[in-house]
Amino acid sequence: MDLPNQVVESIQDKYDSLLPYLNEKTRRIWAAIEARSLGRGGVSQVAIATGLSRTTIHAGMRLLSEQDGVKTEDDITRIRTNGGGRKLLEEQDAMLLSDLESLIEPMTLGDPESPLKWTSKSVVKLAGTLNRGGHRISAKSVYNLLESLGYSLQSNRKTRDGSSHPDRDDQFLHIANQVKHFQSQNEPVISVDTKKKELIGNFKNPGTEWCPSQQPVEVRMHDESDPQLGKAIPYGIYDLTLNKGWVNVGIDHDTAEFAVESIRHWWYSMGKELYPSSEHIMITADCGGSNSYRSRLWKLKLQEFASEIGKNIHVCHFPPGTSKWNKIEHRLFCHITTNWRGRPLTSLQVVINLIRNTTTTHGLEVEARLDENLYQTGIKVTVQQLDTIAIERNSFHGEWNYIIKPQISP
Numbered sequence: 001m002d003l004p005n006q007v008v009e010s011i012q013d014k015y016d017s018l019l020p021y022l023n024e025k026t027r028r029i030w031a032a033i034e035a036r037s038l039g040r041g042g043v044s045q046v047a048i049a050t051g052l053s054r055t056t057i058h059a060g061m062r063l064l065s066e067q068d069g070v071k072t073e074d075d076i077t078r079i080r081t082n083g084g085g086r087k088l089l090e091e092q093d094a095m096l097l098s099d100l101e102s103l104i105e106p107m108t109l110g111d112p113e114s115p116l117k118w119t120s121k122s123v124v125k126l127a128g129t130l131n132r133g134g135h136r137i138s139a140k141s142v143y144n145l146l147e148s149l150g151y152s153l154q155s156n157r158k159t160r161d162g163s164s165h166p167d168r169d170d171q172f173l174h175i176a177n178q179v180k181h182f183q184s185q186n187e188p189v190i191s192v193d194t195k196k197k198e199l200i201g202n203f204k205n206p207g208t209e210w211c212p213s214q215q216p217v218e219v220r221m222h223d224e225s226d227p228q229l230g231k232a233i234p235y236g237i238y239d240l241t242l243n244k245g246w247v248n249v250g251i252d253h254d255t256a257e258f259a260v261e262s263i264r265h266w267w268y269s270m271g272k273e274l275y276p277s278s279e280h281i282m283i284t285a286d287c288g289g290s291n292s293y294r295s296r297l298w299k300l301k302l303q304e305f306a307s308e309i310g311k312n313i314h315v316c317h318f319p320p321g322t323s324k325w326n327k328i329e330h331r332l333f334c335h336i337t338t339n340w341r342g343r344p345l346t347s348l349q350v351v352i353n354l355i356r357n358t359t360t361t362h363g364l365e366v367e368a369r370l371d372e373n374l375y376q377t378g379i380k381v382t383v384q385q386l387d388t389i390a391i392e393r394n395s396f397h398g399e400w401n402y403i404i405k406p407q408i409s410p
Contacts, residue, residue, distance in 0.1 A: 007038075011049035025063075027052065032060030089141055096135055097362075100145055103129060148361065165319045167397060172325070174396060175284055175316045182282045182314070183241050188275045189282045191238045191328040192263060194254050194289055195247075195336070198345055200229040232351045234336070234368075235262040235290075238328040239274070245332040245366040246270050247355050249348065255375045259290040260301035262371070267309060270367060282314040286323040293317040293399055296381035303389045306406045317400040335360055 011034055022030060031052050035042035043057050090097050103126055123139040123146070130137050137145075165171075182189050233250040235258060246269065248262035263283070271281070285291040291298055293315075306313045318326055340354040348370055355368040394401035 008045055008049045011046060015050045028056055028060030029063055030060075031057045032064050036061065036064070089137060090145070093135055093137075096130070096137065097145065097149065099130060099133060099135065100126065100142065101149060104146070164321055168319045168322065171316075171319050171397060171400060172322075174394075174401060175318070178282060178314065178316055178401075179240060179284070182280065185280075186275070187278050187280045187282065188271055189240045189284070190263075190266070190271075191240055191284045191326055191331070192259065192291060193236060193286055193323070193326055193328050193333070194259070194291075195234040195236055195333050197254070198232045198234070198351065200232055200345055200348060200351070229347070232345065232348060233258070234351070234355065235259060236328050236332055237263060237266040238332045239271075240284075240327055240331075242274060243331070243362065243364050244270065244274075245328075245358075245364065247332075247336070247366065247368040248371050249351055249355070249368060250371045250373070250375070251348070252374045253377050254290045255377060255379075256290050256292075256295045256298035257301055257379070258371070258373075258375045259298065260305055261373070261375075264305055264308075265369060265371070267305075269369070278311065280312045280314055282316070284316050284318070284326060286326055287317040287320050287400065288323070296386055297379055299389050299391065299404065300381050300385060302404045303391075303407065306390075306404045307408075308406075310406045312406070313404040315402055315404070319400070332358075332364070332366065335364060336366070 014034075015030075018030065019027075031046050031050055035046040035057050038045060043054055046052070046057055047054050123142040127137050127139040127142045130142070179189050230251055233252070233254050235248045235250060235254070237246040237248075239245070246262075246266040248258075248265050250258050250262075252258070267281075285293075287293050302313050302315070323329070336355055336358050339358040340351075345351050345354075352368045352370055355366055358364065358366045388407075390405040390407050392403040392405065393399070394403075
């Protein structure tokens, strides 16, 4: 027999009043108590009045009926049972993260096969594309995953004076194809760059950090370099395949010699052990700075390194104005910056320790070392020295894409 409408309305009124104070567990229990007090048909009526499912109400009844066994404090306060709740989407779908990231890579802008070539990359359209590819995901979940991968919404920034290079997208595709090829051969693929120079001392570092209320860390008013403490110059090497980083922290000048020396330290300290059978090393780098494609010294030092380890060094430079697409920027450097946010870098050892302790939920591991060598600036490489470099340029933009082969001493 159905209960009068006023009884159902009374249950609904009570539920609406209590709802702000109920959690998941107490909602189940309260609904079960109401249903039990109503007798036969109570579960259905409470479900109608509250909008809760019959399964939820029956779960509450099971909780009420558990009379046996000793309850621990954890059992009493726990809202869900151990292991309760859904698994993360990326745990349920092993290919979800890689497929999502492949859709938002800059190289897809020039890929005629990309489903998003001529559309904005909104989370709704990304979710739709992923679902058509066999995944099951909502736009909100796409947003959350993008944040976990280190992406954020960015507006346009006025930094370019003129148009981009006409072969920009083709170079992105060339780099992507090269990376896939060497990764399939289990050869090391590294992304390299110099992070922003950091002043050492009690200087303000952007960002916020948890501190006792009303007790902020006090730092110096003006950011003027301390001649005794100097500055830190972090040169990073990021392994695209294994998600491992290596940072060589220099104290002198950011030169091409310093860049190649950093790569050398990575090889002997990390790369050689990870890739014992490799015959090649692929490097992706910006087109400017200490690893500039125009730098003769960069190529000369790479030649010395290639001959030293007996391996072919394959180099691909990103086109002008696209340095932010280099993987090291949003796979390594951004996480280092996050790890030391709001903390003054009072010594070089503090810098090293903060870099070494940079991790992510996706398994990033970082090693760091202090490089106290002094690097001379203004070194000139003669035409005769340049001619000794065993360089093989690619038919597509050989100034950006080239191989430096080892030379065997007579």
